[in-house]
Amino acid sequence: MEPCKLCPRCCGADRVKNFGFCGAGENLRVALVSLHKWEEPCLVGKNGAGTIFFSHCNLKCVYCQNFSISHEGFGAEISVARLAEIFIEQQKRGAANIELVTPTHYADKICAAIDIAKERGLTLPIVWNSNAYENLSTLELLKNRVDIFLPDLKYFDDEPAKIFSNAPNYFATASAAIKKMFELVGSPKFDGDKMIGGVIVRHLILPNFRRDSIKIVDWLYKTFGDKIFISLMNQYTPIFRAGEFKKINRPLTTFEYKSVVNHAAELGIKNCFIQFGKTADKNFIPDFNLAGV
Numbered sequence: 051m052e053p054c055k056l057c058p059r060c061c062g063a064d065r066v067k068n069f070g071f072c073g074a075g076e077n078l079r080v081a082l083v084s085l086h087k088w089e090e091p092c093l094v095g096k097n098g099a100g101t102i103f104f105s106h107c108n109l110k111c112v113y114c115q116n117f118s119i120s121h122e123g124f125g126a127e128i129s130v131a132r133l134a135e136i137f138i139e140q141q142k143r144g145a146a147n148i149e150l151v152t153p154t155h156y157a158d159k160i161c162a163a164i165d166i167a168k169e170r171g172l173t174l175p176i177v178w179n180s181n182a183y184e185n186l187s188t189l190e191l192l193k194n195r196v197d198i199f200l201p202d203l204k205y206f207d208d209e210p211a212k213i214f215s216n217a218p219n220y221f222a223t224a225s226a227a228i229k230k231m232f233e234l235v236g237s238p239k240f241d242g243d244k245m246i247g248g249v250i251v252r253h254l255i256l257p258n259f260r261r262d263s264i265k266i267v268d269w270l271y272k273t274f275g276d277k278i279f280i281s282l283m284n285q286y287t288p289i290f291r292a293g294e295f296k297k298i299n300r301p302l303t304t305f306e307y308k309s310v311v312n313h314a315a316e317l318g319i320k321n322c323f324i325q326f327g328k329t330a331d332k333n334f335i336p337d338f339n340l341a342g343v
Contacts, residue, residue, distance in 0.1 A: 056188050057108040057154050058223050072108040072155045073123050079105035081118075081125035083136055083342025085145055088334060090281055090323050092245040093146060093177065093198075100145025100174065102136060103338065104152050109181050110216040111204075112291040113256075113298060115335050120152060121290070126343050130159050134166035136342065141174050146244055147198065149177040157188050164195045175246045178231075182224035182251075183217055189230045198245060199231035202252040206265035210256070214298065225269065237277045238321070250279040250323075254286055258297040260306045264313050271317050281323040282311055285334065 053062035054070050063070035085098030093099045103116070105125030118124045128136075137148050153160050164176060175197035182201035203224055205211040211220030231249050238248030251270055255263045263282075270280055284307040288299050311324050 054155075056157050056185065058183055058185055058219075059108055060185075070108075070155065072106045073121075074106040074155045077127040078130065078133055078156050078159050079123065079125040079127050080133070080136075080343045081105050081338040081340065082336055083140065084336065085140075085143060086149070086336070089149070090250060090279070092240070092243060092279075093149070093200075093250075095144075095146030095244050097144040097146065099147055099149040099177065100137075100140035100143070101149045101151055101179075101336075102133075102140075103336065104150070104156055106155060107152050107181070108155055109183055109204075111181075112214050112295060113286070113289060115287060115289055116152075116338070117290040119338050124338055126340055128343060130162045131166065133160070133163035134170065137163065137167035137172050137174075138170055139342070141172055145174060147175040147177050148172070149179055149200070151179045152181070153178060154180050154184055154188065157191055161191050161195055182227050183220060184223070184227035184230075186226065186230050189227060189234065193234050197235060197247045199228075199235060199249045200252065201228055201231060201249075202254065203228065203266055203270070204254065206262045206269065210259060210262065214256075214295065225273075229273070232274060232278060238279060248278065249274075250281055252281040252283060254283045255302055255307055255310055256286055256298055257300050257302050257306060260309050263310045267310060267314050267317070267319070271314075271319055276319065276321045279321040279323065280314065280319060282307075282314065282325070284325045 059071045061071040066076045082103040084101050086101040087094050087098040089099045105119045105123050107120035114120050177198040178196045179200040211217045239246050286302045293299050
């Protein structure tokens, strides 16, 4: 961390003394530990995914539904040893996996916690749930530690990436990262209905940007075919600072979502999750109350 180059920002912050671009300091910070049942079906099992929500983020998405932890940094500081204990506790609760949510800026300490927990009997698959804005060198640290990558590929064109997430060169960076993720874990592996290895690429469709979404679907299928899963999400909710941006200050329409889903079907994509019903609801946002921390 001296200087910090864990993410593509390479901001060079000495996080022992200061905060990085992401807002994180030296120590791990966690806002919620839970059994989460609203993930893709292959990740939840009987009891839910064993989610651990980390505070801060290396993106600055103006519509982030978790803004209280990603932007405002709500959470409690914990040690590497405590994180390893949390992994074991999630296993005892019957979690389907250990799902690390927005973990990139703590990658070095998370790796240490994984190693400790495995020595103590952790056997659950490790899920790396990130925004895909990753350094290849950081991803290399995850080799033989992370089993499932769950990146959210947000944008194809650079303009919305810069405007809405302050993320220059987003697609070039994220696409290279996803290729690296696939290199590390390969094609999907299952134990019954439960995924134990592989890549699921999420994409949240934004209002007025369905054509950008179609470009993402095209790239994913051309690059990976059915060797990965794609998860097309219609749950966009205009929240946080979205009201400052006219194009995204409304929910997604049924037409916008179906046009992307239909395009995926026309391409012949088989491994694709889609959402039904009213998912654009603030009630689906977790209650970040430090439970389990």
